[in-house]
Amino acid sequence: MTTSEPPNRPQPQLDTDGVPRGQLVLDELLRLLDVRELEPDVYQGFSPETRLVRVFGGQVAAQALVAAGRTVPDDRRVHSLHSYFLRPGDPRKPIDYDVDRARDGRSFTTRRVVAMQDDTPIFTLSASFQIDEAGLDHQLPMPDAPDPQSLPTYADRLAGGHNAGPWAKIPRPVDIRYVTDPPWARRPSAPSPGARSLVWFRADGTMPDDPLLNICLLVYVSDLFLLDSVLATHGLNPSVGGLQMASLDHAVWFHRPVKMDDWVLYDIASPSASGARGLGVGYFFSEQGQMLATVVQEGLIRLT
Numbered sequence: 001m002t003t004s005e006p007p008n009r010p011q012p013q014l015d016t017d018g019v020p021r022g023q024l025v026l027d028e029l030l031r032l033l034d035v036r037e038l039e040p041d042v043y044q045g046f047s048p049e050t051r052l053v054r055v056f057g058g059q060v061a062a063q064a065l066v067a068a069g070r071t072v073p074d075d076r077r078v079h080s081l082h083s084y085f086l087r088p089g090d091p092r093k094p095i096d097y098d099v100d101r102a103r104d105g106r107s108f109t110t111r112r113v114v115a116m117q118d119d120t121p122i123f124t125l126s127a128s129f130q131i132d133e134a135g136l137d138h139q140l141p142m143p144d145a146p147d148p149q150s151l152p153t154y155a156d157r158l159a160g161g162h163n164a165g166p167w168a169k170i171p172r173p174v175d176i177r178y179v180t181d182p183p184w185a186r187r188p189s190a191p192s193p194g195a196r197s198l199v200w201f202r203a204d205g206t207m208p209d210d211p212l213l214n215i216c217l218l219v220y221v222s223d224l225f226l227l228d229s230v231l232a233t234h235g236l237n238p239s240v241g242g243l244q245m246a247s248l249d250h251a252v253w254f255h256r257p258v259k260m261d262d263w264v265l266y267d268i269a270s271p272s273a274s275g276a277r278g279l280g281v282g283y284f285f286s287e288q289g290q291m292l293a294t295v296v297q298e299g300l301i302r303l304t
């Protein structure tokens with residue numbers, strides 16, 4: 001194991017708190033998401049070296065969607081995915097993605113993917129793809145939000161001495177600007193029914209033209225904030241003692257083309273929590289006000 005980088009190897013840009021960010025970090029994430037083909041309909045992906053003890057859910061969902069998309073004709077775009085997190089993944093081991101070509105129709109294509117580690121399924125995904133077609137068009141209005149460039153950076157938010165957990169020191173391929181207070185910066189408070197979280201984000205660099213990779217980066221980001229909306233509704237901080245959280249399922253509907261070079265506004269709320277489970281619902285909007293996607297996630301939330 002080497003203790004220093006080769007002198008001619010490009011070094012990533014550093015954020016103001018010394019954490020890697022920028023184009024090299026983004027390119028490394030895109031390499032991880034673009035899984036490699038082992039044999040027809042079998043792909044393999046890896047996890048980055050992080051302090052996380054299990055594979056990040058957004059990563060495995062994005063890799064599974066890439067695997068599914070690589071078996072679909074180029075004239076079809078993903079319009080929905082539905083997935084279940086079955087077991088925690090081990091970030092030290094590769095993940096194999098087995099793709100089942102469930103259906104190839106004239107307008108729609110369906111794929112099922114099982115993510116495996118040690119011959120055991122850890123995640124399942126079903127995704128549907130459609131040819132481009134004209135039809136009715138309407139959307140929810142975009143909520144009011146300040147210009148993302150006017151907001152503090154992620155590093156600026158952390159400078160307040162807040163405990164953001166292991167995510168604070170992980171390389172940052174995405175520029176994140178909170179409109180509302182980050183969950184880890186909130187003080188415990190009284191319950192706030194209807195509380196909403198607003199977050200701007202975009203790739204911290206230039207994205208390739210591949211539409212699937214742009215959508216998969218959106219899927220990756222979509223898993224970062226949803227369950228925090230449940231805590232916000234109850235006035236809780238994620239660092240509260242005895243809190244256990246884990247994603248159970250994740251569904252996304254893609255309404256319009258996504259370009260992750262541009263700013264995207266994520267509008268999140270929790271309509272319900274019961275039975276040690278919480279539901280988060282989010283809407284993605286382009287900076288120009290187009291509604292890009294809708295995401296729903298249910299997660300395990302235990303206060304022990």
